[in-house]
Amino acid sequence: MKIAIGCDHAGVDLKQILLASILKDHDVIDMGTNSKESVDYPDIAKLVAHAVTSGEAERGILICGTGIGMAMAAGKVKGIRAARCSEPYSSEMSRRHNDANVLCFGARVVGSGMAEKIVEVWLNTPFEGGRHARRVGKIE
Numbered sequence: 001m002k003i004a005i006g007c008d009h010a011g012v013d014l015k016q017i018l019l020a021s022i023l024k025d026h027d028v029i030d031m032g033t034n035s036k037e038s039v040d041y042p043d044i045a046k047l048v049a050h051a052v053t054s055g056e057a058e059r060g061i062l063i064c065g066t067g068i069g070m071a072m073a074a075g076k077v078k079g080i081r082a083a084r085c086s087e088p089y090s091s092e093m094s095r096r097h098n099d100a101n102v103l104c105f106g107a108r109v110v111g112s113g114m115a116e117k118i119v120e121v122w123l124n125t126p127f128e129g130g131r132h133a134r135r136v137g138k139i140e
């Protein structure tokens with residue numbers, strides 16, 4: 001699966017941990033940022049969201065301090081279903097019921113072990129379709 005990943009300055013360290021662990025065997029496009037210098041999270045969210053809607057990537061992952069700003073920004077892009085998840089149950093359900101195509105979380109909220117589990121579950125859980133497809137269609 002091709003995954004676009006991005007973060008702001010708050011998420012740089014956690015992104016590097018994930019790239020070296022749970023994401024190391026995936027085809028990942030890193031859309032920045034890669035320094036601790038302050039950047040605006042909507043700029044990164046836009047890059048990742050457009051990578052997903054254009055088909056350059058199948059899914060996107062966004063990390064900021066809380067995950068909130070990234071989810072708000074990515075969710076403004078038509079076709080993006082961004083889910084902010086701080087534990088694996090929500091990340092699983094965001095796939096099963098909501099067909100989330102962008103996962104967001106906060107580097108100041110979750111530790112690296114929890115983030116790895118959130119990502120692992122999210123990447124490996126299919127959309128259930130059926131009645132959920134009707135509901136997702138209403139979002140679109």
Ligand code: RB5
Pocket residue numbers: 008010041064065066067068069070
């Ligand atoms: C940056 O300080 C912080 O506001 C950002 O990472 C994010 O948490 C916003 O939602």
